[in-house]
Amino acid sequence: MKTLMKPFDLSQLSKAHEVRFAEVEGAEEQLPWPQFTVADLNFFYGHHQALKDINLIVPNKRVTAFIGPSGCGKTTLLRTFNRMNEIIPGTRVEGSIRLGDKDLFSFPATTLRRVVGMVFQKPSPFPKSIFDNVAYGLRLDNTLRRNEIADKVEQSLRRAALWEEVKDILHQSANGISGGQQQRLCIARALAVDPEVLLLDEPCSALDPISTAKIEDLLFEIKNQCTIVIVTHNMLQAARVADYVGFFLTGQLVEFNRAKQIFQNPERQETQDYITGRFG
Amino acid sequence: MAHAALTTSGAPNRAGRLGKKQTWLERLRKGDEVVHLITLAGAWSILVITALLVQHLWVYSRLARHAFGWHFLFTSTWDPVNGQFGAWPFVYGTVVTSVLALIIAIPIGLGSAIFLAELAPRKISNALTFLIELLAAVPSVIYGLVGIFLMIPFLTAAMPYIQKVLGWLPIFSGTFYGVSYFTASVVLAIMVIPFIVSISREVLLAVPVSQREAMMALGATKWDVTWRAVVPYARQGIMGSIFLALARALGETMAVTMVIGNVPQVSTSLLAPGYTIAAVIANEFTEATGDLYLHALIELGLVLFAVTMIINALARLLMLTMKAHEVTG
Numbered sequence: 001m002k003t004l005m006k007p008f009d010l011s012q013l014s015k016a017h018e019v020r021f022a023e024v025e026g027a028e029e030q031l032p033w034p035q036f037t038v039a040d041l042n043f044f045y046g047h048h049q050a051l052k053d054i055n056l057i058v059p060n061k062r063v064t065a066f067i068g069p070s071g072c073g074k075t076t077l078l079r080t081f082n083r084m085n086e087i088i089p090g091t092r093v094e095g096s097i098r099l100g101d102k103d104l105f106s107f108p109a110t111t112l113r114r115v116v117g118m119v120f121q122k123p124s125p126f127p128k129s130i131f132d133n134v135a136y137g138l139r140l141d142n143t144l145r146r147n148e149i150a151d152k153v154e155q156s157l158r159r160a161a162l163w164e165e166v167k168d169i170l171h172q173s174a175n176g177i178s179g180g181q182q183q184r185l186c187i188a189r190a191l192a193v194d195p196e197v198l199l200l201d202e203p204c205s206a207l208d209p210i211s212t213a214k215i216e217d218l219l220f221e222i223k224n225q226c227t228i229v230i231v232t233h234n235m236l237q238a239a240r241v242a243d244y245v246g247f248f249l250t251g252q253l254v255e256f257n258r259a260k261q262i263f264q265n266p267e268r269q270e271t272q273d274y275i276t277g278r279f280g
Numbered sequence: 281m282a283h284a285a286l287t288t289s290g291a292p293n294r295a296g297r298l299g300k301k302q303t304w305l306e307r308l309r310k311g312d313e314v315v316h317l318i319t320l321a322g323a324w325s326i327l328v329i330t331a332l333l334v335q336h337l338w339v340y341s342r343l344a345r346h347a348f349g350w351h352f353l354f355t356s357t358w359d360p361v362n363g364q365f366g367a368w369p370f371v372y373g374t375v376v377t378s379v380l381a382l383i384i385a386i387p388i389g390l391g392s393a394i395f396l397a398e399l400a401p402r403k404i405s406n407a408l409t410f411l412i413e414l415l416a417a418v419p420s421v422i423y424g425l426v427g428i429f430l431m432i433p434f435l436t437a438a439m440p441y442i443q444k445v446l447g448w449l450p451i452f453s454g455t456f457y458g459v460s461y462f463t464a465s466v467v468l469a470i471m472v473i474p475f476i477v478s479i480s481r482e483v484l485l486a487v488p489v490s491q492r493e494a495m496m497a498l499g500a501t502k503w504d505v506t507w508r509a510v511v512p513y514a515r516q517g518i519m520g521s522i523f524l525a526l527a528r529a530l531g532e533t534m535a536v537t538m539v540i541g542n543v544p545q546v547s548t549s550l551l552a553p554g555y556t557i558a559a560v561i562a563n564e565f566t567e568a569t570g571d572l573y574l575h576a577l578i579e580l581g582l583v584l585f586a587v588t589m590i591i592n593a594l595a596r597l598l599m600l601t602m603k604a605h606e607v608t609g
Contacts, residue, residue, distance in 0.1 A: 082497060084493060084496065084497065087492075087493075087496065110499045110500065110501055111499065112499075113496065113497055113498065113499040114498070114499035117497065117498075118493075118497035119497075120490060120493060120494060120497075122490050124488075124490040124491060124493070124494040126491065126494070126495070126509060126512075126513075127512065127513055128512075136495075136498060136508075137498040137499065140498060140499060140500055140504060186494070189494075189498065190497070190498070193498065193499065
């Protein structure tokens with residue numbers, strides 16, 4: 001895919017930066033480093049424009065939630081962060097995204113996806129054993145020894161709060177465990193390769209409240225180790241887990257701010273309407 | 281019915297309708313029972329047809345069975361003039377040509393299926409698949425002609441070079457006259473490849489996008505995704521296509537008899553002429569003089585049935601052990 005690249009315009013970004021983080025500047029919390037810096041991003045599926053002029057900074061080692069009605073582009077943006085959209089024919093991206101201080105599109109996609117992990121809406125375990133599922137990403141690397149892989153698998157399952165439940169059935173099929181466990185297994189699988197960023201696309205929409213609570217707890221646990229970007233339809237979930245929230249509407253970023261600000265005192269009327277359930 | 285009774289509250293006979301068991305005729309009036317009967321009849325008819333087939337083969341092979349017993353299977357003499365009948369050359373020829381055909385067809389068929397499902401643009405893939413499915417509908421006598429007029433001259437020309445490299449192997453020793461196990465296997469492979477390609481492509485395309493995306497999100501390359509996520513997920517369907525190809529190869533008659541040479545002998549060299557069960561039945565049935573001859577041919581049919589069953593069972597067993605290994609390993 002051909003990517004249209006603009007030169008990186010610092011003044012423009014810092015302007016976006018000022019606008020988006022106006023609230024944060026004076027606050028007691030120190031401004032985090034940018035993990036993703038998105039500038040003038042447009043995204044097209046064929047002739048349909050799914051994202052329009054997105055400018056935002058996703059802070060490092062924080063939980064950022066994208067909310068908005070279906071079809072508003074939040075998942076598209078999420079999938080742009082690890083370039084999963086590239087596999088869909090007829091898509092086109094314009095504008096720039098920086099990962100840290102590097103151009104996101106300068107990496108090979110496979111390398112990028114090991115740095116930016118992703119968990120999908122529907123739990124998608126491979127039809128293999130639980131152990132093999134977590135070891136999959138590690139084995140793609142081909143440099144680790146057997147016992148290192150075993151250690152890493154245990155460590156990842158512990159980080160995903162699943163170890164206690166599966167430690168005796170590691171070599172049974174991953175299809176035999178519950179949906180909530182499968183989703184945590186997918187998180188463990190993504191964490192196994194030590195990603196800098198974890199993208200979650202509505203990870204709890206197919207799960208019951210108890211499984212959802214477990215996943216939210218584990219997001220709290222891992223957010224000091226990696227940046228988390230989560231797309232959710234559940235406003236309460238966004239309020240519970242997110243430090244920052246972006247509200248999207250018809251492909252545009254309407255408002256991006258600290259979660260508290262968004263939920264207590266949104267600047268825009270559309271945000272107010274959405275979070276109070278007047279549409280969407 | 282119970283549900284309907286519950287909603288019509290106040291009906292005088294409500295309790296009675298709930299309590300009474302439905303008669304068979306009442307249930308028959310509802311569609312469910314009819315569909316159940318029709319599908320059940322369909323399922324049973326398959327069993328009945330199979331049972332009748334085996335029973336007939338069994339009854340009309342009795343003279344040969346009584347005359348030769350189990351030796352029939354392992355005797356290599358086929359001498360209708362002197363009334364000596366042994367099935368071994370035909371069993372050997374059938375198994376060897378079918379297995380060799382699969383060895384040739386699986387890599388080519390699976391490779392094409394992966395290309396068509398994963399790599400080729402959808403339009404090209406659909407067009408090619410249409411052509412491949414057309415190949416599956418070509419009558420086998422045409423394949424036999426292709427074997428005689430294309431494969432045999434080609435293989436005859438190529439054989440000195442093949443033998444220069446592989447001639448030290450017993451299976452490539454001896455003189456090549458054109459008609460042989462090897463020629464039959466190549467023709468069979470060409471015939472079964474469309475089955476493997478078209479079914480495998482379907483099952484590969486049916487692998488959920490979520491499996492591919494999950495793999496890709498771990499930093500897998502296109503090849504990793506295909507080989508380590510898509511193909512394992514589709515493995516059962518791919519195996520199914522191979523079974524179907526195997527069944528087709530075991531039973532193929534016309535194309536094989538045109539290129540195998542029809543000589544009832546057992547030979548280590550794949551370049552020697554041979555015979556298969558289906559071919560000998562087709563060739564000799566009309567000229568079978570005498571009851572013993574006829575019964576021996578029918579017993580060959582019974583043996584083919586058994587060989588097909590055994591090979592299919594072995595293949596399924598192989599798949600089960602692979603599956604068990606997959607989960608524990």
